[in-house]
Every structure is written in structure tokens, then in C-alpha cells.
Amino acid sequence: SPYKIAVIPGDGIGKEVVPVGVRILQACAKKYGFEVQLEHFDFASCDYYERHAKMLPDDWVEVLSRFDALFFGAVGDPKRVPDHISLWGSLLLFRRQFDQYVNLRPARSVAGVPGPLRNPGKIDFWIVRENTEGEYTELGGKIFHGTQREMVVQETVMTRVGIDRILEYAFDLAQSRPAKQLTSATKSNGISITMPYWDQRVAEMSKRYPDVKVESYHIDILCAHFVQKPSSFDVVVGSNLFGDILSDLGPAVTGSLGLAASGNINPTGKWPSLFEPVHGSAPDIMGQNIANPIGQLEAGSMMLRHLGQPQAADDIILAVNAVLGRGKPDELTRDLGGQASTTQLGDAIEREILAP
Numbered sequence: 001s002p003y004k005i006a007v008i009p010g011d012g013i014g015k016e017v018v019p020v021g022v023r024i025l026q027a028c029a030k031k032y033g034f035e036v037q038l039e040h041f042d043f044a045s046c047d048y049y050e051r052h053a054k055m056l057p058d059d060w061v062e063v064l065s066r067f068d069a070l071f072f073g074a075v076g077d078p079k080r081v082p083d084h085i086s087l088w089g090s091l092l093l094f095r096r097q098f099d100q101y102v103n104l105r106p107a108r109s110v111a112g113v114p115g116p117l118r119n120p121g122k123i124d125f126w127i128v129r130e131n132t133e134g135e136y137t138e139l140g141g142k143i144f145h146g147t148q149r150e151m152v153v154q155e156t157v158m159t160r161v162g163i164d165r166i167l168e169y170a171f172d173l174a175q176s177r178p179a180k181q182l183t184s185a186t187k188s189n190g191i192s193i194t195m196p197y198w199d200q201r202v203a204e205m206s207k208r209y210p211d212v213k214v215e216s217y218h219i220d221i222l223c224a225h226f227v228q229k230p231s232s233f234d235v236v237v238g239s240n241l242f243g244d245i246l247s248d249l250g251p252a253v254t255g256s257l258g259l260a261a262s263g264n265i266n267p268t269g270k271w272p273s274l275f276e277p278v279h280g281s282a283p284d285i286m287g288q289n290i291a292n293p294i295g296q297l298e299a300g301s302m303m304l305r306h307l308g309q310p311q312a313a314d315d316i317i318l319a320v321n322a323v324l325g326r327g328k329p330d331e332l333t334r335d336l337g338g339q340a341s342t343t344q345l346g347d348a349i350e351r352e353i354l355a356p
């Protein structure tokens with residue numbers, strides 16, 4: 001049966017890069033013989049907000065629950081609608097309602113895109129971030145306001161269920177890869193209750209995956225290793241805060257943060273998972289057909305992998321590497337030093353995928 005995908009372009013360049021992504025999804029479907037059933041939505045955008053005084057229709061949970069995945073562009077147009085309304089009224093609600101407890105991001109060298117490192121080697125790993133609990137809670141408060149004794153407290157929450165489910169996802173992912181190696185981010189020498197508990201759950205879970213090689217590093221030295229030997233990682237798992245830091249650092253050492261994508265995943269399949277580029281709506285370049293669509297295509301690749309089409313997912317990555325690697329100015333957008341439009345770069349990648 002066809003994969004049911006809700007297409008939500010959102011704002012700004014989202015409306016320019018999502019159509020390229022859709023075209024590539026359709027090219028993959030044609031090549032690999034699966035079916036995608038796409039439905040487009042104009043909500044989760046500032047246009048919608050200006051018409052309806054809300055970011056989403058009242059029945060959004062019911063409407064979106066029917067889909068296998070959400071293919072998202074970007075939301076936000078701060079000159080028209082404040083970011084706390086546009087983002088909190090859409091994307092962040094999706095994450096909570098659909099219990100997207102995994103945030104998944106690739107760190108991968110891209111052909112022709114130079115990174116900041118002299119000899120990075122071949123970088124190809126995943127960062128798995130816990131997305132619902134940990135350090136990002138609203139538990140805490142401030143007392144003795146405005147006095148010398150002023151004091152603030154913010155709690156970290158780690159639950160057995162919450163840790164185990166993110167670890168299970170990370171171990172499964174590691175097990176599915178040739179290197180079968182999992183790195184856990186910790187700080188149990190400084191954070192003396194929650195982090196030792198995290199480590200203990202890692203040790204417990206590793207018993208179920210005897211073929212996965214597990215290593216654990218304190219977050220500080222792990223950041224150093226990301227810079228000094230990024231090619232040594234395979235799958236890296238961290239709490240909400242550590243995962244947040246690592247998931248920007250990882251792509252940054254490859255030089256491809258601007259081309260990266262992110263999955264907000266509910267692995268149970270009970271709710272739809274969401275795939276989006278890491279970049280925002282770029283109001284400064286919107287409407288000119290010059291935005292780079294690669295981040296959106298990476299998001300499409302992640303979505304197809306999640307839906308069970310790993311060959312098609314790999315094919316998108318290969319096509320991106322082929323086109324960027326040959327470095328023809330009429331196939332590269334301006335940010336990559338070329339003169340191609342969004343559509344022209346998309347055309348080049350589509351041709352690459354459909355080439356016999």
C-alpha cells in the first residue's frame with residue numbers, strides 16, 4: 001500500500017525547496033516501484049496565521065494522524081508573526097502530540113563541500129538525541145527575587161521508560177550498520193545522579209545487543225573527539241541537552257550544517273514522524289528561487305529510510321554527492337559558489353537519480 005505523506009511547506013524558502021523534495025520523492029518511487037500518496041497542507045505557516053489567527057486548524061491532530069510521515073519545510077516569518085507564536089504553534093506541538101521522542105541527525109561528509117578540518121577522513125555517523133525529557137523541563141523556579149539571596153533551580157528529569165526507549169532506538173540503529181558501534185555521551189563525573197543512571201541503563205540495554213560495541217565518553221572530551229577524529233563514530237546517543245549540542249557540532253565538522261536534515265521520530269509507528277531540513281525559512285532570500293534544496297532532499301532521504309526504503313534513501317545521498325562532487329557552476333546554487341537556481345539544482349539531482 002502507498003506511503004501516506006503529509007507535505008507541509010510552511011514559510012519562506014520552505015515553499016521553494018519542498019516542491020524539489022517532492023519531485024525527488026516521486027523520482028525515487030518511480031525508480032524503485034513503491035507508491036507515495038502526497039497531500040499538501042498550507043497550515044503551519046504565517047500565511048495561514050494571517051487568515052485564521054492560528055497556526056493550525058482545530059482538527060490538526062485528527063488530520064495529521066492519518067499519515068505515515070510529515071514532510072516539512074520550515075516555519076517562521078518574524079516580520080509578520082513572532083517566532084514564539086509560529087514555532088510553538090506548529091512544529092513544537094507536533095513534536096509533543098506525536099511523541100517524537102527521537103531526534104535523528106546525520107553527520108556526513110558531502111562531496112565537494114569543504115569542512116573546517118584539514119584531514120577529516122570519511123565522516124558518516126548518526127546522532128540520536130532524546131527529544132522529550134532530560135535537561136529541558138520547566139520544573140524549577142526562582143526565589144528571593146531581587147535580593148542578594150536570589151536563587152534559581154531547574155531540574156533534570158530522566159525516566160527509565162524515557163531513557164530505555166531512546167537507547168533501544170540507538171542500539172537498533174547501530175546494529176543495522178556495518179560498524180555496529182554505539183557511543184554514549186555522559187558526564188557522570190560531574191552530574192552525579194542522572195548521568196550515572198543513564199550509564200546504568202546503557203549497560204543494561206547493551207546486554208540485549210551483544211554484537212554492538214558500546215563506548216561511553218564524557219561530553220567534554222566527546223566534543224573534542226568530534227573535532228579530532230570525527231571519522232571514528234558510527235552512532236552517537238545523548239540526552240536532550242548533550243544531543244542538542246552534538247547534533248550541531250557533528251554536521252558542523254563536516255562543513256555541511258547548512259545542508260543537513262533532521263528527523264523527529266516516533267519509532268512505534270503509532271504517530272507520524274516528521275522530517276525537515278535543519279535550516280529555517282530564510283526570509284532574506286525567499287521568493288528568488290536561489291535557496292539550496294539539499295537539506296530538504298536529505299530530509300526526504302531520511303524519511304524514505306524511516307519508511308523502509310533504504311535503497312532509495314541511499315540513492316538520494318549518492319545523487320547529491322555526484323552532483324556536488326562534479327562541481328559544475330550551472331548545477332550549484334549560490335551558497336555553493338555556483339549560479340544555478342533552486343530548480344536547476346533539483347533538476348540535476350533528479351536526472352542523476354533517473355539516469356540508467
Ligand code: NAI
Nearest residue numbers: 074075076077078083279280281282283284285291292335
Ligand atoms: P535560517 O536558517 O532561515 O537562515 C540563516 C541564514 O542562512 C540566512 O542568511 C539564510 O539566507 C541562509 N540559508 C538558510 N537556508 C538556506 C538555504 N536552503 N539555501 C541558502 N541559504 C540558506 O535561520 P534564521 O534566519 O535565524 O531564521 C529565519 C526564520 O526561520 C525564523 O522565523 C526562525 O524562527 C525560523 N526557523 C525555523 C526552523 C524550522 O522550521 N525548523 C529552524 C530554524 C529557524
Ligand code: MG
Nearest residue numbers: 244245247248
Ligand atoms: Mg540546536
